[in-house]
Amino acid sequence: MQLEWMWKLQELDLSIVALSGEMEESPLHQEVRAAAADLAALKEELAQAEEALQERRKKLRSLEMNIQKLTSDREELRRRMYGRAVASPRELEQMEKKLTSLEKDLESREDEALELMETIEKMDLQRNELVRRAGEQEELLAAKEEQLEAALARLRADLEQLQEQRRVVEAKLEPQFLERYRIMSQRHQGRGLAAVEGDICGGCGVFISSKQKDLLYNPRAMVYCENCGRLLVKRAPEE
Ligand SMILES: [Zn+2]
Structure with a gap:
């Protein structure tokens, strides 16, 4: 959440x-x-x-x-x-x-x-x-x-x-998540988080690895795109 x-x-x-x-x-x-x-x-x-x-x-x-x-x-x-x-x-x-x-x-x-x-x-x-x-x-x-x-x-x-x-x-937002958001936002010009749709990072357009895909199922895990470094967020398809 x-x-x-x-x-x-x-x-x-x-x-x-x-x-x-x-x-x-x-x-x-x-x-x-x-x-x-x-x-x-x-x-x-x-x-x-x-x-x-x-x-x-x-x-x-x-x-x-x-x-x-x-x-x-x-x-x-x-x-x-x-x-x-x-x-x-x-x-x-x-x-x-x-x-x-x-x-x-x-x-x-x-x-x-x-x-x-x-x-x-x-x-x-x-x-x-x-x-x-x-x-x-x-x-x-x-x-x-x-x-x-x-x-x-x-x-x-x-x-x-x-x-x-x-x-x-x-x-x-809990303080450590807020702090993470600030850091990521600063690092990626306001777009520190990237949505994953169809196993693709919405930030850079590169497919994510199966290891990262598995980690994404843990709601509290911080998973980063191996290509662009953005924090990945799993999005349900209808959203
Ligand atoms: Zn990426």
Whole structure:
């Protein structure tokens, strides 16, 4: 019976190792990481878009001030030209030249401002699209995190159950058998016990000798595979 409990303990330990691995290697970890990276990239893109937009708006404001200044200069010049204070035709000619230049300047500034406004409008739409996408990505990330947490919670519950079973089985083992189990498990990477089925060692696949076969009928005998050194456990065929 002690060998049976040792076998049961090995099966539980193998299940615990497999389950722990499943928790660590859940593909959901990778999905959460990927969603977080995508969100970070979107936020970075959004920050850059905001910065570029601010820059263009600043430029537009200074352009508008420039236009205002040119407009008032033009008004001032017109007042002087058509007022009574004009001294000579030569002076008037110079003023006309200046007016033409001012108007040309003003027109080009206004074209520039119009173009900039269109650019800002487009950039604003792109920025809003990025805000929308970042919002969606945040929701996706939250959903993935929730999925991962739920999956881990299920696995943790399974793991606790296995550990509880393990405690029960461990308590049934006499100290020297438990110690043997530990040694054998360590020596064979968690598979220190091998089931014998059809006279074959389940650990290495080699036929066991007839001498060992006879020894296996003694429930308290420790019989080791002559090939791989594992502790042999006789299993009934239906198990
Ligand atoms: Zn073997």
